[in-house]
Amino acid sequence: MSGPLDGYKVVELTSTVSGPLAGLMLADQGAEVIKVEPPLMGDLARFMGSSRNGVGAMFSVLNRNKRSVVLDLKNEDEISILKEIIKDSDVLIENYSPGIVQKLGIDYDSIKEINPEIIYTSISGYGQSGPYAERKVYDPLIQATIGTASAQNPEDPEFVRNVIFDKATGLTAAQSITAALLQKEKTGKGEYLPISMLEAGLYFLWPDAMWSRTLLGEDINLAADLYDTFSLFKTKDKSLAVILVADPDFETLCKFLDCNLHETPEFSTLLGRVENASKLTQEINSRLQKLDSSFVGKRFEELGLSFSFVNSLDEVHEDPQVIDQGSLVEIEHPVGGLMRYPKPPFNFSSQDSFPKTHSPSLGQHNREILSNLGVEEETIKRMEEREKMNADMLKQMAELAAQQDA
Numbered sequence: 001m002s003g004p005l006d007g008y009k010v011v012e013l014t015s016t017v018s019g020p021l022a023g024l025m026l027a028d029q030g031a032e033v034i035k036v037e038p039p040l041m042g043d044l045a046r047f048m049g050s051s052r053n054g055v056g057a058m059f060s061v062l063n064r065n066k067r068s069v070v071l072d073l074k075n076e077d078e079i080s081i082l083k084e085i086i087k088d089s090d091v092l093i094e095n096y097s098p099g100i101v102q103k104l105g106i107d108y109d110s111i112k113e114i115n116p117e118i119i120y121t122s123i124s125g126y127g128q129s130g131p132y133a134e135r136k137v138y139d140p141l142i143q144a145t146i147g148t149a150s151a152q153n154p155e156d157p158e159f160v161r162n163v164i165f166d167k168a169t170g171l172t173a174a175q176s177i178t179a180a181l182l183q184k185e186k187t188g189k190g191e192y193l194p195i196s197m198l199e200a201g202l203y204f205l206w207p208d209a210m211w212s213r214t215l216l217g218e219d220i221n222l223a224a225d226l227y228d229t230f231s232l233f234k235t236k237d238k239s240l241a242v243i244l245v246a247d248p249d250f251e252t253l254c255k256f257l258d259c260n261l262h263e264t265p266e267f268s269t270l271l272g273r274v275e276n277a278s279k280l281t282q283e284i285n286s287r288l289q290k291l292d293s294s295f296v297g298k299r300f301e302e303l304g305l306s307f308s309f310v311n312s313l314d315e316v317h318e319d320p321q322v323i324d325q326g327s328l329v330e331i332e333h334p335v336g337g338l339m340r341y342p343k344p345p346f347n348f349s350s351q352d353s354f355p356k357t358h359s360p361s362l363g364q365h366n367r368e369i370l371s372n373l374g375v376e377e378e379t380i381k382r383m384e385e386r387e388k389m390n391a392d393m394l395k396q397m398a399e400l401a402a403q404q405d406a
Helices: 018-028 057-062 076-087 100-104 108-114 139-145 148-152 164-187 197-209 247-256 270-275 277-288 293-303 320-325 366-373 377-405
Strands: 009-013 032-037 066-070 091-094 119-124 191-196 231-234 239-242 307-309 328-333 337-342
Touching: 009 018, 009 076, 018 032, 018 057, 018 066, 018 091, 018 119, 018 164, 032 076, 057 337, 066 366, 076 108, 076 366, 091 164, 108 119, 119 164, 139 148, 139 164, 139 197, 148 197, 164 191, 164 197, 191 197, 231 277, 239 293, 247 293, 270 277, 293 307, 366 377
Parallel strands: 009 032, 009 091, 032 066, 091 119, 119 191
Antiparallel strands: 231 239, 239 307, 328 337
16 A cells, blocks of 8 residues: 555646645655646646756656646547546546636536546636636735735835745645545545635635734734744854744843843843844844854753754755654656655655655656557557657757757
8 A cells, every 4th residue: 555545546637836736745645646738848847947857856846656648638539538537536636727627628517427526626826706816826926915925024025935825725725635535435425626825825824924913803912923023143154043932031042142131121021022123133143143053052952942043955955853854855766867855744654665656757658548548549649649749849949949048
């Protein structure tokens, strides 16, 4: 057995991040995930970010443990093939723009006619209706809409440098799908799950970022925003985060630094430290910057302070805790070469080695999947020839672009 979802079959009609992450979570937990991609380019994430030998880093991480089949959904015969795949599947995930699946005839109402027990998940940016429904959506737009950008700096909004809501939406979709599968075991009924980045983002953001916008009416004891209570400081050679919410911790730090800041009215309370954060940071840094990080780290451990040094992105894999937990693995991709990426944050006793399979090449499993469906050999060969021509075209385009850049 390869995980708790072994035996479940998922059809993934998605691209980029949110949908592929949902499929990845299910695949990492043992589900069979068939990734259906369009001809020529496939999932656009194949061409996003760093790559080697035509294998994209982000695509490799998000699409391991999946099988790839290429179908032209503008072709009625290939739509029929897709429906044959869906007939005996448990889950379908799509993240097309609202209205596209209806035009293709693969919307929930159409699919439940051939598979009444399907768990059909539609991932969108702003939802299936409303004034923003048809907008092209990217993570920064959701950050702007739900207030995340202004939360970073109210006076000069800025983005979180990470596609947090694409990923929050993918995780939300995966959890909702597993809950729907559990429900189906009890009721025998399928489910339609419309999940938007907008609502997943609000759900994710709200508990802490909106705690001053949750209680309505009067007589509210307002608190500072949570992250206003946190600070970054600098030693001689490294930056570090120290949690100084509790007064005794602040006093401990001050005694270590041989100063009496904790006794001054402007810093003696959490509210005072928040209101005078800039000045406090200057005061602490003027003392900490005289000390080496190795000494500070050792003493902070002894004093029981909550802290962590700031790793650069190039230092994360060298962190002793990351190494101890085996959180990152290095694997040899047959085309992309040596890679490093995180193992799943869950570990089921029923699972085998990780990863079970590497990210697939475009249409890698066409023959296997279509043959099992009973698709005629002539049709399979025609599709293979099309993909060979497309691959040659992409290669020529890449060579031409390289020549122009030279």
